[in-house]
Amino acid sequence: MLKRVVKFLGVFLIALLLTVLFPQLRQIWVVAYDTLGSALSLTISLAQIALIAILFAGLLVPLEALGWWAGWYGDQIDTTIDPGTLEEPIPPQTNVVRYVIYLDGIGQASSRYFPDGEEFLSQLAAILPDNIAIIRGLIPYSVLNRPLSDDRLFSFFWRTAERLSMSPNPGLLGILLAVAINIRNTFVVMVSADQRYGPIYNQGMAQVMYNSLINYDYTPGSGVPITLIGFSGGGQIAMGTLSYLKKALVAPIEVISLAGVISGNTNALMVEHLYHFVGDKDPVERLGPIFFPKRWKIFFLSYWNRAKRMGKISFASLGPVGHSGAGGVLDPYKLLPDGRTHLQQTLDVVTKILLEEYDSDQETEPRQLSNYDRYLQADFNRPEYYPLPQTTRSLTGIPTNLYQPIAAWMGRLILPPKEQRQFGVLLELYHAPSEYQHLIGEVINLKWLESSTVIKDIHFSQQAIYSSQQGLVQPTRLNHWRRVTPLESLAGARPNNDVVVMLREPVVIEENGGNKAVTLHITSEPVQISGRFYALVKFLQPATPDSEQFRVVHYNPTSGQFDGVEEVVTMPQVLPYENEIYPSTNRDIEKSPLNPTGWYIYGARDAGGMFVVQSLIPRSLVQVKPQRVINGIKPALNYLKKESWQEIITHKGHIQSVLLNTQDREIEQAVSEWREGDRALVVHTYGGIGGKKKEAAARGPVYFGHFAYGVARVVREPLTDELCFDIEYHQVYTHNIDGLIAGTLHTSRYLGDRQFGWLGIRPTTNILIKYDPFTEDYDINGIRRSALQTLVRELDIMTARYRIGDGTGGTYVGPANNCSQDSNQSLYAAIKAIEKAIKSNNPEYQNWLEGNPEDATRLQKLVKLGKSLRWELLPFGVARADWQNYTESLGSSLEDSPLKQLFTGLISWRAMFPRKASDTVTEIFLKQGAAVWVLTTSQVGGCDPDIAAVAPMTF
Template sequence: MLRRIILVLLALAIVAFLSPANAWWVQWYAFVQSQLLNLLLDGGRIMGIALVLAGLLAPFEALGWWAGWYSSDRDITTLSFNRTEFTATQKIASTAPQYVVYLDGIGKSSFKYSFRVEKFLQRLEDSLMKKDYVLIQDIIPYSVFNLPLTINRPLASFWQWIERTTKLEVLILLRNMFQVAVSVDSRYGPIYNRGTAQVIIDRLLACGYQPGGGALITLVGYSGGGQISLGAVPYLKKVLAAPIEVISLAGVISGNTEVAQVEHLYHLVGEKDLVANLTPYLFPQRWSLISWSNWNLAKSRGEISFISLGKVGHDSANGPLDETAILADGCNHLEKTLGIVLRILTRADGKEPYPAAISDAQAITTKVVSNYANYVRANFNQPDYYPIEQSYSQDYLPVGKWLGRLILPDVSERSRVVGVYFEVHHAPPEQQDLIGKKVYLRWSDRPYLQAYVNQVKTRIDFSPQAYKSVANGIVHPTRLNHWRRVQALESLAGARPNDDVIVSLKGVEVVRESNISLYITREPIVITGKYYALITVVELLPNNCAIVRHYNPVSEQFDGREETVYFPQVVSDRNEVLPATINDITKSTLNKTGWYIYGAKNIEGIFTVRAIAPHALFKLEPAKVISGVRKTNNYIHNQYWQQVKQKKGQIDSILLNPRNLSETESIDSFAEGDRLLLLHTFGGIGGNKREFAPLGIFFGHFAFGLARVICEPLTQKLCFKIGYAQVYTQNTIGIIAGSLDWTNYTGDRQFGWLGTRPITDIIVKLDVFDEYNFGGLHRFPLNAIAYQLDRMMARYRTGDGTGATFVGPANSCVQDSCQALYQAINMTLTEINNNAQIKDWIATHPQHPQTQRLQRLVALNKDIEARLIPWQTRTDWVDPFQSLIGTRLADRPVTTIVNALTSWRSLLPRLANDVLAQIFLNHGASLWLLQTYQVGGWDEDIEPIAPTKLWI
């Protein structure tokens, strides 16, 4: 049989190569060699050209939308919501704590989802509805009009046919892939991403989202939807002032700048996902070699969590939404993916369920003990050392109406507390029953305040730099690590490892419900000492006690009651410098004019002095008045930091009067009730225990503050009351970025600088900062300054979510404080310019003093711009939502250097201080300089160093 088959085949072969079959074969072979091959090559060329044309035409829809080629009643150059598009009945009133927006993958051609995606969304919606979340679907991520391929398009019929012909779905994938490429493109991406952002904004607002309300928005992007989600983020943040996080399901992500602006990115990828795993090789910004790219910066800041889905592919069968494929643990792919997504979404008030991975070297370990840790070991630095229930003689007065201790709630209590706990230590007479109780401390629901609260709300995931800083003995908010949506009160209470932040409250509203709550309108002021007195030290006793004599308001002399108080021996810092001493304090010239002492009675009932302040420093009695623009400018430029070593232990009170008023007029211009801007600088510590200051150069520190002229209750005389707005990086002492009272920041004997550093506080009296009244419409620039500084201080406490801020050329205490001033003045002027009633009032009152004063505020603002940012190229000074990501030179070297050079006059603390002081002088301000030079007891081992200016 086999032989027969072979013979037959051989015969057929012979016939095939004999004429005429041979001719047929040769003709067919020639056809294959020429025409068929050419046909295939031509087909390939056509397909290649078609792909190139498709790529070139891909941006046209977005460009046409931007150019206004299509009918629209919206100004596309401005991101907004046209509220006339939705009637009141169409708007959904919602109090949902979180909004979830789903953006589908590149297979999307219509509003219809694939059966796998539909099942995923249905189960997700069922789970979220039980928790009062809002899930937003039906978004076409690959159209700036939210228009499907199959509706109202010239080729709609073609795409409908493609959708029915499943074998050609690759064309849909190619078309949408090009749209993803447009989103990535640096030329067309901003336009495309702006358009998709507007689509998302419209849907959010239609579903009841309240801009500025602080509700968390989670964008869930599948495949190409991951890139589209990130592209829309910066525009969503600008319009909605919202916290935004992104969940990337097998996302194709380029790693462009939008990554740095999300609260957190969860990148869910399967081990068999060739597409998502290949993507990092295609985009240089995701290469680890490009360490300064925004993707790698976000990774280093702990803002990206990489979550493995297991042995899962990219799409369809064996993809993350496949319900039939089973993992090794018995869970199908859909259940695995859905469980991870739900765990992320439903723990908004708790700890981070998937923190970014850290190495063992980055874990929170303490290698160097902080000064703070050493200080708090002393019993007098612990709150429990001072019983709350104590009685005080009339010589002592409370430092405020509401005093108490902030207590950070446990993570499981956050949703109930909605703020922090407040242990009441002192209260107004009508609320005395609250003393000793732990109540809720919350923000008022006033709209302007909620805008601030929501702007600074952030999640905290420590960056590698933060872990390293903790190991080096710097105090960071370790208790807040991996917390989500941390608000300003929590970041203040949790700034230290212990609940030892004592504060004073203002603007308190008491609500007595099932749980007593205190609602506030301003950040708590950190204080030292709950009661104060005015004394002179008569004699030093053993065991760190002293006999003091109280001030007598009748005789206005220090001939009042004598008592023994306790001046505890403070703990030295790591350089063995004592922050304060009472050595030879009775010999100090300031002892004759008296000291304010701040503290409380200890467990033995003895008043323990936690802070001191020289009485003469705050009196409205200058030692010298300097008049005239030229002389006052020269004093700021050349004289006020001279001979600091010779002035050790002394104070200066100098009034600069550029308007040549009489001495009496210049002093009397400071009236009770005045609220005034303050400029603060300090110098360094020299002597035998000098701090690091090569060649005697010490740049120091700069901050703003607010001063008030008050009638001091003990003396019944006018004096200055000073508070600081300290934009302060994390440090070894535990100084908190926040509103700090003079007693806490300067006068605290353990944590303050009065005894170790030379300090200058310049109080600025300039009428353009006073309140404006435009026919009943009030605007107060100092309130705007306080608002912007509060916002910046809250950001510094959290490090914009990284847990750490660092001093750098472009971001520092001085740079970011000046940014807050710049934004505050611009915010005030913008509010005035955008208010039609105010503009009408100004137009009808051109010669009114208010109008004239406003014009001088505009002139001052232009002068500040010209001096501080002469090239006006710092986008982070214009955009309040810009991240503090460039705090380290190594992070973004080019951008950091450019930003530093464009605002070089705010690079050094004293330089910025002097530039601002001279600007204010030239605009008619009176400046009152209050200077101290290592005041208190005498320490032979240290001497003051003036801060270095270098140039002006």
């Protein structure tokens, strides 16, 4: 019958089109209509009325949604009044384990269903246990949850249509009116799929469903799963409301689509799983992949196609089954070849899903191993490999003055169980000042002295969950934790408690009657380190055939030469990076051109008492002693932009320590201006790995590289009593396969670590910038502040956000958000904070300026620097909206709105590319008269002939 109706409507529309194109045919129609019998005339008249009603109702569909959103209906509409009904009452004292909401097809005009829908729900309830609640009776084709016949302009028409369409013998008129309901509700489905009106409509329907769940005792945040069953157009409504329901209820939601027509415009990544069942004879469902572009394969970045690739959508054929009615998915009479009815087959698959017994035949890939997972297979990469306690006094046979602790306070961070949280973390103490030696080996509390600015709830996005399965190391232990602090995100950044840190002063100790009650309070983020102690040695020769043990000679502070105590240390073979690239090698390290000046080795003793070298840094890299001095601004800029990277590529295994002397000063004077206690801004970039064992990222014509800011302090190193640079990197780093954590990393961890660092395999530049207006403190009425300190605070905020993806669990590289863009966003935020303070009308501040003319002059230079940085970083003169408002968008993947991300990134395009950003910022400081020291490395350590340096791209 439906086919005949469709043919009739087709003929009718063709005739109507011919009439419009050829007006002379109108008279023929009039004469023909007058000659018809009264019954047929009435039918045609009703059909005309139906057509007008359908068109008018279609126009009202988006208007109704907009009216609901704008509140036009006032207090007259309350979607909590009719929240649907339960298919079967929930027995008293029953703990409901799943809620099911049924959304009917486009033939629905009220809370009543056609007989096949009623039969489906009745049998489904009879099969399922009592602890699964089925909610029915919602009207998914009204944002107000209101029947078509209720208080509408065409209420009589819709009541007639519903009554005739559901009667056993509807006749031609009943079929036409049923088609009218279908067409009207098809408009609703189109509105739900529309990217303009859809969000409003879908949120309204989500509100109706939310009210229904709450009415039947659903508890938001309880984690009780919800299943939406959408038949025909109900499939689109289910997917449209999904994201709103999930955010409101914080619940796992899956969707079962029975011949559903789904647009693909909604965020399919948020569904736990979409089961999409369709019959081979269904012509209606096939319209979805045709009419909705987001389901076309060419749009591979759409939510739908990304969800398909992640295995979140299961497609299953129901065999020789149609769409609806006779021969449809709910037909209780039509038999399949196996003897089951169409309805029984549908009941079987739905029941298995709800009882968690369904096998979707999707190949669920096991979690891919990350580099971090593989690195932990080597014992020396795990903290428990090194016994506790260890001090310089326990090094048998070795004078205590040959080793120094990396810091006064050191330990391993431990994330407490969720039920034992106190908004701090635990610290297994490795080292402490002499008066607290009794605490070494104990597990104590570690907390912020002041409240943190970055405290967020963490709920993993589907992209984060998928990325974790693909091998990215993400804070999975923190998923669904509320009010997570930066200390917790640092301790929980990896699946194991293996983050070793040092604590910067001040450290406030609180002891309350015993070791168990000890709490350390800190004011700055713990610094990630490698090892516990360090020494200065020169490699002599391998002590074993496998070259894992080396004979070394310690530096003799008396003679100033490497003629001190000899010792055997172990340097275990590290595990390879991708493409069998080893992060470091011992091969011919004793022949390295850097060996004569020595190496700082970082590590700890193993159970046998042998010192294990976990990290090493060439001494000549950190000495305040340049190998070369370049005089003049133009030669300095030429070296910075061209020569420095050329030397990196050609001087493999070497370091370059170059002082850029842009002022008219003697070389000795230029060096002497780097005094003990000075601080410098570090602008860091690294390049790629080329050669025979080229990394994947360097195989294309362009390698982007990496960018970071840091802080270098000029310290007097106790082993040599000479001035050295102590460098910490504030790494804005996305989640990765190596387990590198965004935050503050000491050079021993980030650069020198033999397994996790980059010294041995990548070319790096570290540009140290000392500019008093930026790096030195201003003492304002007893409060010491500096622009560099402000930048560090902003970077601490940014890295804390990166560790948790602003609560989504994952961060990703894109044009708008990456290491370079977001590091420079922090610089922009620091500049804004300084300008705001300077422009304030605080009388005390103005008095301070008048009484400190030298500091006032420095502040004027700082303001000038800030303007130059702003203009260069934002060449279009307009600040990015997220930079202005600190918008939380770090959790998004490049696949989310790529064109928008590209446009946003272009606003700050100089900050998009690491090397360009480095050159731009450094050039500005140079032109302002800053002192600049360039430290470069080129795959330093042992010799690996199969790799070569690749410079990052610039303009």
